[in-house]
Amino acid sequence: MAVKIVTNGSCVTAYIEGEIDHHNAPALRESIDSAIEKSRPKTLKLDFGGVSFMDSSGVGLVMGRYKNAARYGGEVEVLNLSRSAERIMKLSALENFVRFKKSAEAGRMN
């Protein structure tokens, strides 16, 4: 589990890798939140292309980051969800708040 954060102007992209569960979500949260604090992005992209497993902790991760980014007027995009991750995300009301994008749309190949 790791996250690589790339800042490009007013856009911050977090490339998340490995497994997201209740155990390792806090470390991901801290890395992404410190990037939000530092860069106050207009757009925060959370790229799940490298995620090999996710449970509902992934939903909490996106929800919490949405709230934090919104405090600075930022929007959240969720990229490259696996079919299973998308199923989990769709059990919540997240889609009303964040945009889900596929890889082609997101301009990144998996």
Add this chain to the structure above:
Amino acid sequence: MINTANEIKITLTSRSVNESFSRAAIAAFVSQADPTVEELNDIKTAVSEAVTNCIVHAYPNTHGKIYITASISLAGKVLIRIRDQGLGIEDVKKAREPLYTTLGGDRAGLGFSVMESFSDKLYVRSKLGKGTTVTIEKQIWGKLKAEKAPKAQES
């Protein structure tokens, strides 16, 4: 195809680092039934939610034991029972409602919803002060029979 019924039992301490171990161990066991990648992932996801519930809700301030029994029947039916001796759930019906959570922060309140969505049947028994038992039931159709299996639920 499996020819004989099989069963394993695992006991673990409710430490969050064991979440990945528990789902990987159950997945390794269920692999005997020759599941599809998707079936295996469904089981890992449901187990991860159930074990996380034990760690977060059953034993919030202590480290208790989590007892997991997994079995595969001759017909490829997988039963996974995850039991704790923790606080118990006051209102199981309410706890199973989507987005219901007793915790703030980043908990989404989706644990039981995900377990239900990723299994065929989910049984929850709980008694305050005694603990909770969650049983996940899932038929493994496997790679060979995947085409004959009922279509997965569209979300």
